[in-house]
Amino acid sequence: xxxxxxxxxxxxxxxxxxxxxxxxxxxxxxxxxxxxxxxxxxxxxxxxxxxxxxxxxxxxxxxxxxxxxxxxxxxxxxxxxxxxxxxxxxxxxxxxxxxxxxxxxxxxxxxxxxxxxxxxx
Amino acid sequence: xxxxxxxxxxxxxxxxxxxxxxxxxxxxxxxxxxxxxxxxxxxxxxxxxxxxxxxxxxxxxxxxxxxxxxxxxxxxxxxxxxxxxxxxxxxxxxxxxxxxxxxxxxxxxxxxxxxxxxxxxxxxxxxxxxxxxxxxxxxxxxxxxxxxxxxxxxxxxxxxxxxxxxxxxxxxxxxxxxxxxxxxxxxxxxxxxxxxx
Numbered sequence: 115x116x117x118x119x120x121x122x123x124x125x126x127x128x129x130x131x132x133x134x135x136x137x138x139x140x141x142x143x144x145x146x147x148x149x150x151x152x153x154x155x156x157x158x159x160x161x162x163x164x165x166x167x168x169x170x171x172x173x174x175x176x177x178x179x180x181x182x183x184x185x186x187x188x189x190x191x192x193x194x195x196x197x198x199x200x201x202x203x204x205x206x207x208x209x210x211x212x213x214x215x216x217x218x219x220x221x222x223x224x225x226x227x228x229x230x231x232x233x234x235x
Numbered sequence: 236x237x238x239x240x241x242x243x244x245x246x247x248x249x250x251x252x253x254x255x256x257x258x259x260x261x262x263x264x265x266x267x268x269x270x271x272x273x274x275x276x277x278x279x280x281x282x283x284x285x286x287x288x289x290x291x292x293x294x295x296x297x298x299x300x301x302x303x304x305x306x307x308x309x310x311x312x313x314x315x316x317x318x319x320x321x322x323x324x325x326x327x328x329x330x331x332x333x334x335x336x337x338x339x340x341x342x343x344x345x346x347x348x349x350x351x352x353x354x355x356x357x358x359x360x361x362x363x364x365x366x367x368x369x370x371x372x373x374x375x376x377x378x379x380x381x382x383x384x385x386x387x388x389x390x391x392x393x394x395x396x397x398x399x400x401x402x403x404x405x406x407x408x409x410x411x412x413x414x415x416x417x418x419x420x421x422x423x424x425x426x427x428x429x430x431x432x
Contacts (some may be wrong), residue, residue, distance in 0.1 A: 115252050117364035121357045122294065123259040127285075129267055129350035134270030136342030137335050142320045143275065147281050149313060150266050154287050156305075164373045165366045171382035174374055175390070177301050178383070180247045181308050182394050187402030188313050192320040193408035199324040200411075208336050 120161035127154035141205040145188060152184045161175045251368060255295050262288030272305050275326040279317050286310050297364070300372030 126160025127150055156177045163173025163187045248256070265284035272278050287308040293302035339357065383391060 115249065115255060115296075115366045115368055117361040117366055118358050119252060119255050119259065120292065121361055122354055123255075123292070125353040125357055126263055126350060127289075129346045129353070130263070130266045130270055131348035132349060133342050137236065137339040138270065139333060140326065141337040142317060142324065142326070143270075143278055146271055146278060146279075146317060150285065153309070154334055156301075156314065157289055157292060160293055160301060160374070162297055163368065164296050164368070165364065167373065168311065168366075169368075171373075171387045173311065173377065174298060174301055174379055175383055175387040177298075178304060178379075179390060179403075181301075181304055182398060185308055185313060186398055188316055189405040190401055190408070192316055193405040194322060196323055196409050206325045206333075206337065216261060229331060229381060232294070 118162065120157055124154040124158040124161070127151075137209055139206055141198070141207050142192070144207060145191050145195070148191075149184065149188070152180060156180055193207070226229055237278045239378050251295055255292060258291045258295070262292065271335075273332065274328075275321055275331060275334065276318070278330065279314055280319060282313050282317070283310055285316070293374075296374070297368055297372050298379075299381040300374055300376045304411075 131147045131150035132147075132149065132153060138144050138147060140227055159177045163171060193216075193222040195205050198210065199220070202209070241353045262285050265288060267277050269281040269285055272281065287303065290302045290305040290310070293299070293305060
């Protein structure tokens with residue numbers, strides 16, 4: 115089998131997952147897209163392991179580890195999403211802006227920090 | 236390109252390649268529907284098709300143990316967890332018009348640009364590389380088990396500790412802080428008072 119088949123399929127799946135992560139609004143749909151990206155990487159690992167005929171089978175072992183880590187990630191991720199939903203009534207990632215820098219607060223904060231800097235000088 | 240192309244024609248694909256291509260098209264289509272559909276539960280169900288297609292691709296690459304692990308873990312548990320998550324967050328049944336955020340076109344641009352660059356690089360790099368699938372099976376349960384428990388025992392055990400930590404973490408996160416648990420109540424009380432101020 116030509117190596118380009120699995121490699122190109124993995125690339126395309128990864129980019130589909132990338133689009134989903136960037137474009138989706140529901141946090142659980144973002145997690146689904148992350149799963150697609152992880153699966154693309156797993157397909158690459160298996161294909162290159164079979165291509166190289168690795169004696170240690172590092173690619174397949176790493177694929178199993180990635181699957182286990184992805185299972186742990188989905189458990190923790192869903193717990194966090196449920197917690198966010200319970201606290202805010204929505205699992206919309208666009209509304210989680212507590213850590214965002216708002217321009218109005220920036221403009222208010224900048225003169226103060228300049229005054230502090232002048233006072234310190 | 237000389238010897239490899241002589242023995243494997245690029246325009247005369249073998250049966251395994253045709254099967255891989257067809258299953259790959261189904262997988263890719265299901266993935267695209269997963270990230271574009273407006274119905275949230277349908278997205279989870281199309282994800283089953285995509286992940287099952289990847290399991291079939293593993294079988295075609297002779298990695299059968301990983302294929303069954305994929306079916307067990309992803310199709311069996313991860314998708315069920317995602318469906319439970321959708322239900323517990325009261326996801327709307329039917330079409331939800333705000334499933335995609337406003338930066339969809341920027342996301343499409345980024346995805347298409349990275350896909351073009353990566354496909355170009357990958358095809359250019361592996362133009363003359365062929366996977367030999369006719370030799371000994373690379374990923375049967377015996378081969379995978381031997382390599383896993385001979386060379387990868389320590390990472391394997393570390394992974395079980397990680398899974399345990401994730402399990403405890405998920406339980407702690409998703410547990411409701413009831414009135415019965417005094418310790419968490421005491422720890423949360425100052426935070427709550429600050430929030431009220």
